[in-house]
Amino acid sequence: MTAENREVKALIVGASVAGVRVARDLRRLGFDGQITMTSEEPYLPYDKPPLSKQYLAGLFDASRVSLLDATELDDLRIDLRLSSRAEALHARDKVVVDAAGAEIPYDVCVIATGASARPSPWGGDKRVHLLRTISDSDRLKAALAGSSKLGVIGGGLIGSEVAGTAAKGGAAVTVIDPLASPMARLVGDDVAGDFLAAHHRHGVTTRFGVGVETLSEDASGVDVNLSDGSKLRFDLVVVGIGASTNDGWLAGSGVDTGQGVECDRYGRVVGLDGVYAAGDVARWPRPPLWEPRRVEHWTNAVEQAATVAANIMRPTDPVGYDPVDYVWSDQHDLKLQLVGWPERSRLYCVIGRRDRVPPRYAALYADDQGVLNGAATVNWPRGLAECRRLVSERVPVPHAKQRLEALAVPSTPPAS
Numbered sequence: 001m002t003a004e005n006r007e008v009k010a011l012i013v014g015a016s017v018a019g020v021r022v023a024r025d026l027r028r029l030g031f032d033g034q035i036t037m038t039s040e041e042p043y044l045p046y047d048k049p050p051l052s053k054q055y056l057a058g059l060f061d062a063s064r065v066s067l068l069d070a071t072e073l074d075d076l077r078i079d080l081r082l083s084s085r086a087e088a089l090h091a092r093d094k095v096v097v098d099a100a101g102a103e104i105p106y107d108v109c110v111i112a113t114g115a116s117a118r119p120s121p122w123g124g125d126k127r128v129h130l131l132r133t134i135s136d137s138d139r140l141k142a143a144l145a146g147s148s149k150l151g152v153i154g155g156g157l158i159g160s161e162v163a164g165t166a167a168k169g170g171a172a173v174t175v176i177d178p179l180a181s182p183m184a185r186l187v188g189d190d191v192a193g194d195f196l197a198a199h200h201r202h203g204v205t206t207r208f209g210v211g212v213e214t215l216s217e218d219a220s221g222v223d224v225n226l227s228d229g230s231k232l233r234f235d236l237v238v239v240g241i242g243a244s245t246n247d248g249w250l251a252g253s254g255v256d257t258g259q260g261v262e263c264d265r266y267g268r269v270v271g272l273d274g275v276y277a278a279g280d281v282a283r284w285p286r287p288p289l290w291e292p293r294r295v296e297h298w299t300n301a302v303e304q305a306a307t308v309a310a311n312i313m314r315p316t317d318p319v320g321y322d323p324v325d326y327v328w329s330d331q332h333d334l335k336l337q338l339v340g341w342p343e344r345s346r347l348y349c350v351i352g353r354r355d356r357v358p359p360r361y362a363a364l365y366a367d368d369q370g371v372l373n374g375a376a377t378v379n380w381p382r383g384l385a386e387c388r389r390l391v392s393e394r395v396p397v398p399h400a401k402q403r404l405e406a407l408a409v410p411s412t413p414p415a416s
Contacts, residue, residue: 009033010035011109012035012109013110015039017047018304036078041083041134044067044073046062047066048065052137084098086113089111089250108312113247115243117131117239117243120239122215124237127143128239129143130240144236147171148171148172149235150172150174150238151174151222151236153176155176155177155206156185159175160199162238172205176208177208186327187376198332198334243280245257247281260294264285265284267311268311276312278305286325287323335378335379337384342363344367346366350363351364352408359378361380362375362378364404370397375387383407
């Protein structure tokens with residue numbers, strides 16, 4: 001594809017951060033063809049990380065989470081079609097059909113439809129909330145304003161962030177998770193204890209190691225029955241138990257659905273010509289094992305989008321995606337930043353001030369060969385920057401430990 005070809009039609013299905021970044025990067029790289037972007041929502045594209053934190057707390061308004069405003073849409077010459085839900089992709093005819101029956105032609109198509117919050121398997125309606133969209137956050141914000149007791153089912157990143165935001169706003173919060181230490185899924189049991197301590201330090205009650213059996217809602221609240229036989233009563237409940245990929249509309253297109261869209265390391269959808277995928281909906285080969293995996297995080301979506309845009313512009317000489325995973329989460333007074341693959345490694349050491357409140361440290365994780373394979377930093381931006389470099393360099397863990405220890409030692413002030 002050449003930038004001079006003004007007749008080329010690029011269709012981006014989904015106004016997620018991945019979709020928006022593909023459009024921006026195409027224009028930045030000189031793409032001069034038609035760009036159409038569809039969104040099933042009625043709103044201009046927006047950023048999702050603040051929805052469980054600053055936006056939910058009322059610190060950000062809609063303009064602060066906007067990804068594209070009307071001026072930039074005009075500048076980028078994007079034909080944005082809101083309230084347009086994709087229903088089918090016909091790869092042979094190079095057409096996407098939306099729910100209204102409109103056929104949208106393309107020469108190159110990018111699937112960026114993301115994922116949706118997994119619904120409550122226990123039912124619930126007015127007092128049971130999910131959090132994935134700006135409408136979800138608006139609804140939860142309004143409900144929290146008139147409630148004092150909140151139950152959060154799921155102690156992962158979203159659940160913990162909502163718990164922290166609601167507790168800071170004055171709610172009595174209880175987090176429930178069947179794992180004894182939910183954050184251990186990401187950082188291991190040792191480091192996960194610091195996140196449990198943060199919950200308790202900020203007045204959040206935790207019921208970990210027990211599951212939810214049933215949930216019943218009435219006009220004044222929600223009863224949650226746990227697997228240990230206890231019952232809890234809340235004004236409202238947030239269910240944060242993961243996400244489901246928005247790929248059902250691709251049934252019959254020639255790709256497997258239900259687990260995300262499988263791509264090669266160039267972002268090309270396996271089995272479909274001229275179709276790419278990026279963001280939460282996409283499964284790309286990833287290190288260290290190079291198996292197709294989904295990663296539901298902002299940085300991954302941005303980096304995949306850049307790769308897709310570059311490869312649309314140079315299809316005969318594509319660039320491969322070789323990422324070092326990066327994830328962050330703000331919970332109470334802890335800013336967690338993860339780089340690499342701590343969940344696939346063993347904890348080697350912790351460097352910094354873990355004993356202070358709030359703590360500031362880096363945890364280093366090693367693979368079977370003693371190479372730094374991942375790191376988790378808490379409240380230490382400089383440590384995170386160094387860890388990102390060290391993980392990408394694949395250094396031996398003793399070397400990484402030495403570098404971080406030198407960074408952790410405060411410099412001696414000059415003599416007066």
